[in-house]
Amino acid sequence: MSEASDQSRERVPKTVQVPAPTAWPMIAALGLTMAFAGLVTSFVVSAVGAVLLLAGAVGWFGEVFPQQHCELAEVEPAAAPVIAARAAAARLAVGEQGHRGILPLEIYPYSAGIKGGIAGGFVMAGLAVIHGVLAHGSPWYTINILAATAMANLANASTAALSAFDPQAFMVALVIHGIVSLLVGLLYGVMLPIVPRNPIFFGGVVAPLLWSGILYASLKVINPVLDARIEWRWFVLCQIGFGVVAGLVVARSERIHTFQHLPFAMRMGIEAPGVMSKRERG
Amino acid sequence: MATAAVSPIVPPVHAQWNLPRRGRAGILALILTETAFFSIFVAAYVFYIGKSLSPPYPRDVLSPPIVNTICLLSSSITIVLAVRALRAGHTRVFGLWWLVTFMLGLEFLAGTAAEWYGLIYHDHLTISTNLFGTTFYSLVGLHAMHVTIGLIMILVVMLLTAGGHLSRRYAEHTEMLSWYWHFVDAVWVVVFTTVYVIGR
Amino acid sequence: MEQEIALSAREQAELPLLGRLHEWVVTVDHKRLGLMYIGGGLLFFVVAGLQAVMMRLQLAVPDNHLVPPQVFNRFLTMHGTAMVFLVGMPILTGYFNYLVPLMVGARDLAFPRLNSFGFWLWFFGALLLYFSYIGGDGLYGAGSAPDVGWFAYAPLTERAFSRGNSTDYWILSIFLTSVGSTATAVNIITTAFCMRCRGMTLGKMPVVVWLAVVVAFMMLLALPPLSAAQVMLLLDRFAGAHFFDTQAGGSALLWQHFFWIFGHPEVYILVIPVFGFASEIIPVFSRKVIFGYQVMVAASIAIAFISMGVWAHHMFAVGMTPAGNAFFATSTMLVAVPTGIKIFNWIGTIWGGKIRLRVPMLFSLAFLFQFMIAGLTGIMLAVAPFDWQLTDTYFVVAHFHYVLIGAIVFMIFAASYYWFPKATGRMLNERLGQVHFWLFLIGFHLTFDPLHFAGIHGMPRRIYTYQPGRGLEGLNLIASIGAVIQALAVLVFVINVVYSLAWGEEAGPDPWDAWTLEWSTASPPPEYNFAVEPEVYSRRPLWDLKHPDDPDWLYE
């Protein structure tokens, strides 16, 4: 560093060329504005504006032709190159484990999230069916309610109709439940390693409560008919069931290192020589 | 954790450092924004084709200004020849081609003026007659205004040449002016197609 | 070749007041012009903000008579127009003016005189708009400002419906400021592409500069449609043309299309710069590099592209075809993808960092949350049937104020606290800054959170009063109290600026231990910016200089 700064200090010039200040552009702008303003005031204003615009343009041209007008600014004897880290923080040594690491260092594999989603989905479905049997004497009740989010005609159906088996509703509910379970499982797999402290508590309790709260608050406005059919205590229970199980499955799986620190070519499996610099190959 | 020992790593020396020229980037940016401006007027013209409630209609009164178009488009060639001559240092050849460019542009303006004169006094089409008049005069007029601005700048350069102030040093500047002129030409191609081909 | 010697900073300070003023008027220095943009913008911010407070006071209680209806219409028009064209645009272009050359290691913008022309055009255009209060009715009446709303829908702005000259003032002044902005855009693009210092390849430009380029391109493409439509309207009003004259077969919808082809990208012209500020401030106060530099830039470019094709989501209620509705609803929702990426990138930057909760960072954190909520209500409004229900209600007002204040104004404040020491050499007071932040945060949420619900309850926007007994009283009263608190917060900010200019703590060249080139020169920077033209090797040139043993360029 010291060598380099010595050199640069030698290169510091005494003066620097800067463009000379000029009022012509401002006069041109004033002229243009007045030329416009004449339209709503008086012809005279436009005429004066046109003259100013012309004068400004000619003056401006004179500033750059045949040579740009410049001034010499004296370089101030600044205490300039103030370049030092302020805080004397302890830093990882170059090459040390975690130096220039890309966070997070470890993640769960995507498969863990999928497994968690499947497991949680089964538990949730089981809880929901139990609720249907206990409250309405039919395992199909909650299934039909879920299908009703996509099938408008079901939302207005009678309780009796909702308690009966409907193959179409069953298929719709199965698809919705399956896809959402998988996606939420994946989301858990991605998010849990970056959640501070206890991931199972977050994934199993905090997230389901937040989600239920949002839904509870907004469903009244979005779909009041459906809202009237939902028993919120059971709803929360189902969500927590999913969250805890999915969280457990994810958290118990093996963490793997990310490969973000490796060069792009290596992550893509390209082994052509010359693709990576020497440094990247390590 | 340990505080690293200071062992500076010397950065690589930059080989060449070439950046595009300011004038070129500036003029291209200007052309881009002008293109957006024109395209709205063209869109309005196309949108109102055939929507006039009263005559005159385009097919009755418009005839394609072929001579005008040839003049304007060929001025794009002469301006290139002029700039090339200036780059080579032949100021007099430059002045000659530059003058030809100016005359061709002037012819275009005069032709447009004649066309408008006929439309206004013979066909009684003004900007307030109908939608055709509104869109025709505003689109063609906008283009003619750009031709006029270009001609004024060309005239200034011509006067400087006559006064002996122009040299090879300004080849780059005149080339930028020629880019603007090409743009005006290209716009004319679009305007011509819209007004005299599609719109008729 | 003879050349004059420029006055040094000290010599300038010794000039009499008039002389110093003259130095500012004739300047072509990008830093001074940038500060003039920002200063002018803040001035109009106060004016237009006071108009907003007046409107909120009028709406505080039902059937109020504080502001008469005609005056209310003028207030809402001038407030909207000024906040977009005289506050948002100039402040943000002012920052770009100031920062872009410093950040790319150049001594000035590419075309310094054009820059001065652009500024003065903007400034005189702005004065012309306010002059309408005196000359708005033309020669035959007293003055009155435009009252046609900031989007001035034709044919209601035709001569037949909008008499006098007030609408002409709106057209002419906004046209002039747009030309000024275009000049700045040309300058920024040219500077970023042609003036970078040695070693600063496009991939090593700071994110702010990248986003400045994106915004400049958007200005070049989005401002002309407005200007063109204004020219058409002017021809209608003065030359008897029929562009928007329905009686002659003109379209009542064309203006709306042209306006929103400009109007929607305009929102991004205002918000993308503050994305840039966030991408600069959040890393410095998290002590980490920006997460996903390339993706950040790519997402911004994607937003710019998509935003050009979504304009008609402002027009769901005019009755387009179902295909049109579906297209514009879908393209609008598509914006959420790159926007979401950016939010994740900022969170990724903060995550695991050593966060310093100074005032710029506080504003940035508030920005993150508020911008996300604004985005969510935006997606709600992108759903065409939902929009039919809520269009022209206070829900829309609350939504876009969440963007314009919750995101943009908050980040402008963050940037002010962050770069004030660079521009003036003194720190803004931290304690006053904290007071400012918390007051503004509370005031903002008191005002705009309830307005969402007022809108859902069906309160229409732009109406000067409302009737009692419709469940709107409480919400509006809270909103008005919030507006007053926001005004107080801005007052604290103004006091802070004045106080700190005189007695603020000396900043030194690099008070935040930051990494971009502007911090390598003195505060305030000398006229020539850098005595020696810098040379860079990575995206964080100052990190490389501070840590020669562990430079960034090894890892980029």
Ligand SMILES: [Cu+2]
């Ligand atoms: Cu929009």
